Amino acid sequence: AQRVTQPEKLLSVFKGAPVELKCNYSYSGSPELFWYVQYSRQRLQLLLRHISRESIKGFTADLNKGETSFHLKKPFAQEEDSAMYYCALLNQAGTALIFGKGTTLSVSS
Amino acid sequence: ETGVTQSPTHLIKTRGQQVTLRCSSQSGHNTVSWYQQALGQGPQFIFQYYREEENGRGNFPPRFSGLQFPNYSSELNVNALELDDSALYLCASSVDRGGTDTQYFGPGTRLTVL
Numbered sequence: 383a384q385r386v387t388q389p390e391k392l393l394s395v396f397k398g399a400p401v402e403l404k405c406n407y408s409y410s411g412s413p414e415l416f417w418y419v420q421y422s423r424q425r426l427q428l429l430l431r432h433i434s435r436e437s438i439k440g441f442t443a444d445l446n447k448g449e450t451s452f453h454l455k456k457p458f459a460q461e462e463d464s465a466m467y468y469c470a471l472l473n474q475a476g477t478a479l480i481f482g483k484g485t486t487l488s489v490s491s
Numbered sequence: 492e493t494g495v496t497q498s499p500t501h502l503i504k505t506r507g508q509q510v511t512l513r514c515s516s517q518s519g520h521n522t523v524s525w526y527q528q529a530l531g532q533g534p535q536f537i538f539q540y541y542r543e544e545e546n547g548r549g550n551f552p553p554r555f556s557g558l559q560f561p562n563y564s565s566e567l568n569v570n571a572l573e574l575d576d577s578a579l580y581l582c583a584s585s586v587d588r589g590g591t592d593t594q595y596f597g598p599g600t601r602l603t604v605l
Contacts, residue, residue: 386533414591425495426534426581426596433591468533472591477547478524479594481533 384409386471388482395459397491403454405443405469405482414472415452416479417443421465429454429467439463459489493518495584495597503603504572512567512600514582520595522546522588523565525557526581528599534581540565541588569602577604 385408395401407413417429430438432445432452443454452469466486470479496515504510516523522541526534536549540559554570563584569576579601583594 425598428593431591431593470533473536473547475547476591477539477588478536478549479526479534480536481526483531483533 384471384473384480386469386480386482388467388469388485390485391483392486392488394488394490397461397489398458401454401456401459401463401487401489403467403469403485403487405452405454407450407452407469407471409450409471409474411474413445413452415443415445416470416472417441417452417454418468418470418481419465420468426468459487461489461491463487464489495582495595497580497582497597497600499600500598501601501603503605505605506572506574508572509568509570510572510602512569512580512582512602514565514567514584514597516563516565516582516584517595520584520586521563522585522592523559523563524583524585524594525565525567526583527551528579528581529575530578537567539588546588572604574604577602 387406416431419429420426468484469482524539525537528534538548539546543559559565579599582597585592
């Protein structure tokens with residue numbers, strides 16, 4: 383079965399603290415994984431994908447096939463990082479994204 | 492460059508009615524995907540259209556149907572509405588049907604079924 387699990391509904395941190403948003407997946411083969419973000423009153427947008435191995439807005443994510451995880455990390459959280467974050471997996475057919483339920487990140491000063 | 496647009500923004504229907512939602516893809520994109528997002532859930536794939544043909548379908552009943560037009564805009568039609576169809580419906584377009592192409596999402600249509 384293809385599935386994405388985001389175990390935390392809400393993550394609250396203080397500005398400057400490290401952030402780790404957890405994502406676990408279930409997939410046979412080599413997964414294509416993404417993180418999408420939705421800021422308040424904005425549309426869903428791509429934050430990063432594992433194949434590009436790039437850092438966006440200070441966020442990184444490493445694919446760990448042994449633990450079937452793709453956690454999103456940032457060393458120092460900023461207030462503007464407050465948003466809803468979704469982890470997504472490309473389905474076997476390569477047509478659709480399978481999303482987790484999302485984690486709300488709240489960064490306070 | 493114009494982004495993905497959807498209409499209407501909000502819609503209220505009663506059980507048993509039919510509804511049509513519209514999506515204009517981003518310029519240069521030939522693939523449109525539709526997702527349903529229930530409250531507190533992540534988006535769930537309904538189907539994808541590539542060059543006017545259905546190119547994949549999620550676990551939704553046949554009363555969910557779609558169309559894509561020559562200009563690559565798209566419609567989602569839902570017949571015999573049920574209360575559980577109340578959700579945010581998202582449209583996403585991409586340059587091509589390849590899954591690694593970035594999907595650009597529209598703002599969504601909020602459907603309420605009473």
